[in-house]
Amino acid sequence: MQEINKNSPLPLYYQLKESILTAVQNREFEVGERLPSERELAEYNNISRMTVKKAVDILVDNGYLIRKQGSGTFVNDYQQSYSISPLLSFTKEMEKKGLNYTTRILNFAEIKDKKAAVKMNLNPEAPLFRLERLRLIENKPFLLENTYLAVDHFRDLKKDELENNSLFKIIKDKYNIQLSKAEAEVEAVILNGGIAEKMQVKEGLLGLYFEQISKNENAETIEYTSAYYRNDNYKFKFTFDLD
Amino acid sequence: MQEINKNSPLPLYYQLKESILTAVQNREFEVGERLPSERELAEYNNISRMTVKKAVDILVDNGYLIRKQGSGTFVNDYQQSYSISPLLSFTKEMEKKGLNYTTRILNFAEIKDKKAAVKMNLNPEAPLFRLERLRLIENKPFLLENTYLAVDHFRDLKKDELENNSLFKIIKDKYNIQLSKAEAEVEAVILNGGIAEKMQVKEGLLGLYFEQISKNENAETIEYTSAYYRNDNYKFKFTFDLD
DNA sequence: TACAACATGTGGTCTATACCAATTATAATA
DNA sequence: TATTATAATTGGTATAGACCACATGTTGTA
Structure with missing residues (x-):
């Protein structure tokens, strides 16, 4: 591990961060291995523990390291990732990889939500189903999503049928609607508060926030989904047209 | 702004963060407005300036606030965002929005890159063009990208023609290749080091890292691009098939 | 009135220390 | 030998203060 240079114009925390990162990337520490404690790094480099903490904080935020209170700081298995196809259609990919994949319905209710209704080109007061x-x-939770459907278009939609079938399949078979294209926006976010709690991740984890609108063959909006992905072990993968 | 409760089990920094965030979301502070200084917030809440700094750090990382050394902390215009279509094809969208949009070639060279070659289903030693x-x-820089092209497929590709035409157009007109589909992966990252420097953003800004492989009508890989987007003012937008 | 010097206020970095909560290691006891 | 209690080690939170670098405001002078 590289030494800290007190005379460098670069901040001490920055030098230590780069030093640790380089050591991890050069396999001076293997995945799962525990790093020297913050107090040890502080004493070794003759710097304050809070400065060490700041350096490690950054590497933890970036996913390189994992911290466990009472245990230590460990090298994360950062690039062990499962590629995830777009929403509504990746059970097949999970099965292909032999992974145990489940969906848990947190909530299913009829609600009103102006923002979602507008996104779906509906009257802001239109009643919607929200499936969380x-x-x-x-x-391990990796995706938390809220899907909105117009009550008028999906009468008699029941929670128990949602528990036993994919939404995609119900839309197709029961309502005879063929989903054709989807438009999506994605941005990087920090997972916090209720989102982090529901996804069982530590506050502050990097994630992807995703809004998707799916349409039928006539370009009519059928459903709108907002979703949070955890970013540490999963990448979002998709295919699109170039034209 | 909500008061801090010293008796709450919630950490002080967390309470302050939520308090400031709620104030911003309730428009107690307008976009561009300066917040009370860290020292003022510390004194007002009877907590340490470092605790205030930690709370504000989080809101800055999340893009809600902007800090300027020597000036203060300001409310960021967070949701003023330009949606960005996928790579290679959004000059039109920018023009549609009446925005001044330019591309700057940082580097164009013939190189070898095993990782990129393998991504492109080429021999790992195959010579590649890399266009940065x-x-x-x-x-304002918003995207930093490296595009790789097989030298064998793009003989006589010159830097000056890249400066005057879009790559997409050259691929189509000069090489008679019709790009048809693209596969991409996206993940949230922290922009640091050389990337942050080139994009002229502060270290630690949230961004999106993007890898895309574009194919022709025969599903042959034509180009591979890796790119970093800044996340603060831009969302990545795309359309894909559902089937 | 304009400019320069100085003062003040801002965020950035760092140190030292203390205490808390969680986990692990060690010692004592049955 | 196994279990329990205690001690030590770990990261988490917080305080107080200092100094640096940058930006802004104020004052003095030409």
Whole structure:
């Protein structure tokens, strides 16, 4: 591990961060291995523990390291990732990979939501179904999503049928609607508060926030989904047209 | 702004963060307005300036606030965002929005890159062109990308023609290749080091990292691009098939 | 009135220390 | 030998203060 240079114009925390990162990337520490404690790094480099903490904080935020109160700081298995196809259609990919994949319905209710209605080109007061689901791979939550459907277009939609079938399949078979294209926006976010709690991740984890509108063959909006992905072990993968 | 409760089990920094965030969301502070200084917030809440700094750090990382050394902390215009269509094809969208949009070639060279070659289904030793570009909206960098092309498929590709034409157009007109589909992966990252420097953003800004492979009508890989987007003012938008 | 010097206020970095909560290691006891 | 209690080690939170670098405001002088 590289030494800290007190005479460098670069901040001490920055030098230490780069030093640790380089050591991790050069496999001076293997995945899962515990790093020297913050107090040890502080004493070794003759700097304050808070400065060490700031350096490690950054590497933890970036996913390189994992911290466990009472245990230590460990090298994260950063690039062990499962590629995830777009919403509504990746059970097949999970099965292909032999992974245990489940969906848990957190809530299903008829609500009004101006923002979602407007996104769906509906009257802001239009009643909507909101389906809140948690998706898990190997019992680990990775996706938290809210899907909105117009009540008028999906009468008699029942929670128990949602529990036993994919939404995609119900839309197709029961309502005879063929989903054709989707438009999506994605941005990087920090997972916090209720989102982090529901996804069982530590506050401050990097994630992807995703809004998708799916349409039928006549370009009519059929459903709108907002979703949070955890970013540490999963990448979002998709295919699109160039023209 | 909500008061801090020293008896709450919630950490002080967390309460302050939520308090400031709620104030911003309730428009107690307008976009561009300066917040009370860290020292003022510390004194007002009877907590340490470092605790205030930690709370504000989080809101800055999340894009809600902007800090300027020597000036203060300001409310960011967070949701003023330009949606960005996928790579290679959004000059039109920028023009549609009446925005000044330019591309700056940072580097164009013939190189070898095993990782990129393998991504492109080429021999790991195959010579590649690497085109490094910075894209700017209103003179503000928002995208840094490296595009790789097989030298064998793009003989006589010259830097000056890249400066005067879009790559997309050259691929189509000069090489008679019709790009048809693209596969991409996106993940949230922290922009640091050389990337942050080239994009002229502060270290630690949230961004999107993007890898895309574009194919022709015969599903042959034509180009591979890796790119960093800044996340603070831009969302990545795309359309995909559902089937 | 304009400019320069100085003062003040701002965020950035760092140190030292203390205490809390969680986990692990060690010692004592049955 | 196994279990329990205690001690030590770990990261988490917080305080107080200092100094640096940058930006802004104020004052003095030409």
